[in-house]
Amino acid sequence: MSKLNNKVAIITGGGSGIGKAISELFAQEGAYVHIVDLNAEMAQPVVDSIIAGGGQAKLHACNVAEQMEVKRVVESIGRVDILVNNAGIAHVGNLEKCSIDDFDRVFNVNVKGAYNALYAVVPVMKANGGGAILNLASIAAVVGISDRFAYSMSKGAIYAMSMSVARDYMADNIRSNSISPARVHTPFVDGFIAKNYPGQEAEMFEKLSKSQPIGRMAKPEEIAKLALFLCSDDAGFMTGNDYPIDGGFIKLNN
Numbered sequence: 001m002s003k004l005n006n007k008v009a010i011i012t013g014g015g016s017g018i019g020k021a022i023s024e025l026f027a028q029e030g031a032y033v034h035i036v037d038l039n040a041e042m043a044q045p046v047v048d049s050i051i052a053g054g055g056q057a058k059l060h061a062c063n064v065a066e067q068m069e070v071k072r073v074v075e076s077i078g079r080v081d082i083l084v085n086n087a088g089i090a091h092v093g094n095l096e097k098c099s100i101d102d103f104d105r106v107f108n109v110n111v112k113g114a115y116n117a118l119y120a121v122v123p124v125m126k127a128n129g130g131g132a133i134l135n136l137a138s139i140a141a142v143v144g145i146s147d148r149f150a151y152s153m154s155k156g157a158i159y160a161m162s163m164s165v166a167r168d169y170m171a172d173n174i175r176s177n178s179i180s181p182a183r184v185h186t187p188f189v190d191g192f193i194a195k196n197y198p199g200q201e202a203e204m205f206e207k208l209s210k211s212q213p214i215g216r217m218a219k220p221e222e223i224a225k226l227a228l229f230l231c232s233d234d235a236g237f238m239t240g241n242d243y244p245i246d247g248g249f250i251k252l253n254n
């Protein structure tokens, strides 16, 4: 009863956090998982453990911000049924704390990286009769969160990019959706707490946990389950939308 039998999936940023959980679950459900990640040292053990557990996976060391690198990877894979645009980086700061370098760094990965993967994969999906795309947006795309100037804009772009692709490629049997998690406990969160709030790690962790009305951060595995549903044939009627997974953050924070 595996949900992704015979499907070929690309997961960008599959070496850590949410992408790792998605890669593991998709492999468990029968997909051949191609992890595309900048950090090969971190991603290789994820691939090794999927294979050790009887799954199918391969690592492609690649910077999603580089169009030619992404193109080569996708060409080497051949058929692609599922693309999860998950690779992303953070930046904490308001407009005045966002230098042109910060802006470019965030946009090159979060926006151009997703575009590069879509640009390479969509023609392959068209030629193969369709596919499912899932893009990692964030509650920051639709809620005003302090000190997330560049990051929020990048996730707003993902929200719109996802919808645009859904519209333009519906006739090609390609579905495209995004998901918007609130805080998920991953190295991404630990990293930005350590960098931006040194000495106040425990206090910030508590504060960020409580910012979800449900009182905690999500687990990466919880995000992976929604990703699995949206990328499986069970979600065949779902396209062009964003799905918050947020412990009540958007609607119940009052």
Ligand SMILES: NC(=O)c1ccc[n+]([C@@H]2O[C@H](COP(=O)([O-])OP(=O)(O)OC[C@H]3O[C@@H](n4cnc5c(N)ncnc54)[C@H](O)[C@@H]3O)[C@@H](O)[C@H]2O)c1
Pocket (backbone or CB within 6 Å): 012, 013, 014, 015, 016, 017, 018, 019, 036, 037, 038, 039, 042, 062, 063, 064, 065, 085, 086, 087, 088, 089, 109, 113, 136, 137, 138, 139, 180, 181, 182, 183, 184, 185, 186, 187, 188, 189
């Ligand atoms: N963790 C959260 O609270 C949260 C909330 C909402 C949305 N998101 C989004 O979910 C996605 C995953 O977040 P996470 O928390 O799992 O992050 P993470 O830092 O744990 O993992 C990100 C992965 O992306 C890879 N990566 C980074 N830059 C890359 C590049 N240029 N090319 C290829 N790979 C690259 C990293 O090596 C890493 O494996 C991101 O897009 C993030 O914005 C996270």
